[in-house]
Each structure stands twice: as structure tokens, then as C-alpha cells.
Amino acid sequence: MGRQSEMSQKQGLEERNMARLNPVVALNRVPKNMTGWCKTVEVDSLGTMTVTCVTSSGYTVPHGLDGDVVFALLSAYEFQGRPTDGRVRVNMNNLCEYVGLKPSTNTYERIYDSLQCLLNTLYHAESCWGNERNGKWEWRSLSFRIINSLGFKNTGETKQEARAFGESNSDVVIQLGDEIIQSVQMEHTRWVDLATYHRLSFPLVRLLYRLLEEQQAISSGKTFRVPVAALGQHLGLRELDPDGGIESKYNVPKTRVIRIDRVRRALEPAHKELLEMGYLRDVEYEGRGQKQEVIYTFGTNVQITADVETVALLTKHGVTAVRAAELVRAHGRERIEEVSAQFEARLAGGYRPKNKAGLLCNMLEQPERYAVPEVSKPEGSKEVKSRPVAEEQPAPVERDEKMAEMLLRRCALHDTAEGKELLAKLVAAYVSGKINTGNLIDLASLNSQAARARGAELLRAS
Structure with a gap:
């Protein structure tokens, strides 16, 4: 896809191998002795993926928040104009913003730990690192790191303060992996709407969203069908094998995918969130046991909304993304802003509607019910005429x-x-x-x- 330098920070960048291979385990917690994994899985028409993750220095495998950090680093690299040296230069507050977390000492520490983990993790991809050129795919086997080098610079009035990582003015320099940078330079990328991404509430739903976006791009279809066991394997819903042992030529701990019923339970809240926002129209299961498949039917892709900021004026009060997009197209930005301001004024005045989203939609679609009185004085008469006014009449703004x-x-x-x-x-x-x-x-x-x-x-x- 062509580069769009005019894009602001409303759009993050996805390197498509990172989205398809999914190098980060979706679980929020993993055992301390899970220092590696190996997966061989097929979820799409592009073929089998064999990926091995190996950590060093006693680190556990990247998981949970680490996936958001990977995406944040790629987006930051794009925001900074794709430096040729592959280095991302940010302070901690910027990085928190890209990850989608509120800056705090605890958040700084979490991101610091994540960066160290990614630095100390090596991946091996076997004939599944791809790039598409002129409609043809080129596949390679390679070993790569997401982060090649990592540096911090802290300032403070005392030596102790200067050495203490975690201040908002701590500067971070991250050199991304050479293979990732090369792929970005070859435009094997896709845009991701940050407003949509940051509305998703936990790591698993964000990983699933990125995976589904990539699969939709690969197939250009309205549905995506995948075995539940394969999806669990691909998302990293795995546990250490109770019998112990090691696997693959890289001698990583032997792991296994959690039971099918547990995969479904883990996916349920993610499905609910993607359905509520309108990204998915339906999620169905077919078959039984290990042969179960899940079928995703895509809904309105909220990323195609031209005016995400205006949509956000509605979604923050509970209007679904699909409904908000329809209202923006129907009424335009100026009208949405006007009614949103009226609605905010009502809330500020102490009014607490039972259904915020419903009232806001009604104010847009039935303006006559919420009209400001229009007073007229016909010639020769003192009679005052008014337009209908709803019982819950907003004050003029x-x-x-x-x-x-x-x-x-x-x-x-x-x-x-x-x-x-x-x-x-x-x-x-x-x-x-x-x-x-x-x-x-x-x-x-x-x-x-x-x-x-x-x-x-x-x-x-x-």
C-alpha cells in the first residue's frame, strides 16, 4: 500500500508479518518457567506457520501487554518518519500514549519490563516470513528480534534521581529488528485506527482484532472460518505440558493448547466486545470436540469512518460504533458537535438520563422534541407562539x-x-x-x- 505521510497519530501502523505470525502470547499471565514455545499452525490460505520463541536471561515469553508495546513501537516508528537507522526515540509519556495507558510510575515500570523482555527474546520463523510483490508472495526462513537494542537516558538534580528510571522525562531509544524495518520499507504494512484500537479493553481482544484485520485483508472476504484449536494455538492460549520435556531443535519447554472449552471461554468476552462495537456482525460455532470451528462474520469496519473524532463524541456516551457512524453520515460533523454540546450541558447541569445513548440519539433524530422556544409577535397581537418543546428541554447553548x-x-x-x-x-x-x-x-x-x-x-x- 502507498505511504500516507499526511496521516496524523489517528492511524497506527501494522507490519503484516507481526499481525499474521502473532509472536506474543495473548494470556495476561504465564508461568515463570515458560521461557519459550513452538507452534506449527495453519489458519489461512497462505499456508502453515512454524514459529519458535526463545527467551534468555530468565525472562518469560512475551505476553499480554507486550503485544500492545510491539504495535506502539511500530506506530511510533511511522510517526517519526521511518528513520533509516530503525531507531524509535520517545519519552515515557509518549510511549504510554501510543500503548494506550495512562502515564504513571506503575505504567512506566510495566513498559520498561516489556521492553526488556522483547529485547531478550529471539524468534525463528520457518518459511513463513512473507512479503507480497506484484500479487506474488515471497517466503523466507529467518531468525529475528523485535528489538535489537535498547537505551535509556534519565535526568535529575541528583545522581540518584538521574539513575532512577520511571520519570516522565526518561528518554528511550529503541532500535527495531532489521527484518521488521525492511518489511515496513517494502510497504508490507496496514493502517490501524488508534481510536478503535484503544477502545478495546484488554490484550486478548486487541490481538484478536489485529489477527482478524489481517485475515480480512488476506481473504478480502466477509467471513473468516478457523478451527477453534488452531485459533487457540495461534493466539498463544497455551500451558506448559504437565509431563514436562522440551521440543523443537531450539530446546524450548514443551507446551500444549488449553482445552477447547477453555479457549471458548477465553474468547467469549473478546467476541462480545467486537460484536458490540459492530466490527463483527456474528460469531458462530460449528462441529464438536477437536473438530469445532468458529465462523466470524464481519460487520461494518469502523476504520472506514472518515471522521473518527466525531464518531467518538457519540460512542463515549454509549452509542455503538456502527450506529454512531450512521448518525455522522446522516447529520454531519457540525450537527453532531452542536447536539453533543447541548447534551454535555444537560449533564453538567445535573441531569442524569436513564439511557444516555438513547437520549443523545433522540436529540439528533427528533430535534423538534428538544427545540428551543421560538417566540413571535404577530402584528396587532400579543399572542406568543412556540414550537413544541419536549418535557426534557435543553437550555440554549x-x-x-x-x-x-x-x-x-x-x-x-x-x-x-x-x-x-x-x-x-x-x-x-x-x-x-x-x-x-x-x-x-x-x-x-x-x-x-x-x-x-x-x-x-x-x-x-x-
Whole structure:
């Protein structure tokens, strides 16, 4: 696919071998002595994948959050213009943002551990590392690391502070694996919408989403059928073999896929989430025992929505992604922003609807029920006529300082004097019409550093 340099950080980058081979175990926890695994599995028309994972220095195999870190590093590499040396240079707050976690000392430590684990893990792929050229596939066997080198630079007023990793200003330099960089340079990549990705609530659903996206790209179909046992194997839903032993020529611990019923239970919350957001239209099982298959029917791909930010104004109040996309197409950004502002004003005034999503949709589709009174004085008459007004009538919303301050009341910029100064400028820009309601609502959802960066960007653009 062609490179799209105009893309902002709304789009993350997927290297397609990482998506197809799935080098990270989906489990949140693994035994301390699971220091490797080997899988030979076939899930698509491109053939068998044989991949072995080997860790060193006593590390367990990459799992859980490590998959999000891999995706974050690839996205950061793209955001920085694909440096030819393969190095990603970020501070910890940036990296937290790319991973989709709120910056904190605990988060820094988790990401630090993840980076160390990836640095100390080697993968062996046998005739299944692919690149597509002019409609033809080229397959290679190779050994690769996701991270080739890792460096940290910390600053502080004392030697102890400077040595203490975990501050937000800790700079990280990560050199990605040569094979991954080469694949990206050859454009064996795919875009992933970050707003959609970060709405997914746990590692397994995010790995499944990335796997399904890749399979949909491979087949260009509306469904994807795969044996449940193969899917469990591919996602890394495995455990150490109770009989012990080692396997493969790389002498990794012998593992086995968990029982079919446990695979289904593990997948259930992921399926529910992808169905609710509209990415999947249906999930069905056929067959029994080891011959069971799961059939995924794809729904509306929320990534094709042109205006993800506007969709987010609705989904944050419980409107499903598919329904939100339909409403945006039907009413347009300006109308969505106007009604979202009215809705936010009602909530700020203390109103607590039983069904937020339902009320918001009604305000969009039945505006006459929520109309502001229109007063007229016909010539020679003092009679006042009004349009119908719903019992739950919203107050008129003005583009004034009070409205702006209400929308920004929870913004992280309030935490510092510098942030408050930036807020004042943003309020002034809003009142003058240089930035819009959606911009302010988006700011209120960001962490402090991201809000500062976004606020400065809005002011420059205005």
C-alpha cells in the first residue's frame, strides 16, 4: 500500500508479518518457567506457520501487554518518519500514549519490563516470513528480534534521581529488528485506527482484532472460518505440558493448547466486545470436540469512518460504533458537535438520563422534541407562539466562555499554572470561532502531556 505521510497519530501502523505470525502470547499471565514455545499452525490460505520463541536471561515469553508495546513501537516508528537507522526515540509519556495507558510510575515500570523482555527474546520463523510483490508472495526462513537494542537516558538534580528510571522525562531509544524495518520499507504494512484500537479493553481482544484485520485483508472476504484449536494455538492460549520435556531443535519447554472449552471461554468476552462495537456482525460455532470451528462474520469496519473524532463524541456516551457512524453520515460533523454540546450541558447541569445513548440519539433524530422556544409577535397581537418543546428541554447553548469552561472542566491542563494559561488561550480561540466544540471535548479526554501538545497544535492551526 502507498505511504500516507499526511496521516496524523489517528492511524497506527501494522507490519503484516507481526499481525499474521502473532509472536506474543495473548494470556495476561504465564508461568515463570515458560521461557519459550513452538507452534506449527495453519489458519489461512497462505499456508502453515512454524514459529519458535526463545527467551534468555530468565525472562518469560512475551505476553499480554507486550503485544500492545510491539504495535506502539511500530506506530511510533511511522510517526517519526521511518528513520533509516530503525531507531524509535520517545519519552515515557509518549510511549504510554501510543500503548494506550495512562502515564504513571506503575505504567512506566510495566513498559520498561516489556521492553526488556522483547529485547531478550529471539524468534525463528520457518518459511513463513512473507512479503507480497506484484500479487506474488515471497517466503523466507529467518531468525529475528523485535528489538535489537535498547537505551535509556534519565535526568535529575541528583545522581540518584538521574539513575532512577520511571520519570516522565526518561528518554528511550529503541532500535527495531532489521527484518521488521525492511518489511515496513517494502510497504508490507496496514493502517490501524488508534481510536478503535484503544477502545478495546484488554490484550486478548486487541490481538484478536489485529489477527482478524489481517485475515480480512488476506481473504478480502466477509467471513473468516478457523478451527477453534488452531485459533487457540495461534493466539498463544497455551500451558506448559504437565509431563514436562522440551521440543523443537531450539530446546524450548514443551507446551500444549488449553482445552477447547477453555479457549471458548477465553474468547467469549473478546467476541462480545467486537460484536458490540459492530466490527463483527456474528460469531458462530460449528462441529464438536477437536473438530469445532468458529465462523466470524464481519460487520461494518469502523476504520472506514472518515471522521473518527466525531464518531467518538457519540460512542463515549454509549452509542455503538456502527450506529454512531450512521448518525455522522446522516447529520454531519457540525450537527453532531452542536447536539453533543447541548447534551454535555444537560449533564453538567445535573441531569442524569436513564439511557444516555438513547437520549443523545433522540436529540439528533427528533430535534423538534428538544427545540428551543421560538417566540413571535404577530402584528396587532400579543399572542406568543412556540414550537413544541419536549418535557426534557435543553437550555440554549451559546459559544461563550462559560460553555467552553464547562466542556474543559475535567481537562488535565488544570493541574499546572502553564496548563491553565494554555486553557485561557483555548477558551478565547473557541469563543472567537477559531476552534470548535469537538476540539474541546477531545482535549478533556487526554492526559496532561497529550493535552498540552494537542492544545498547542490547535492554537497554531488557528
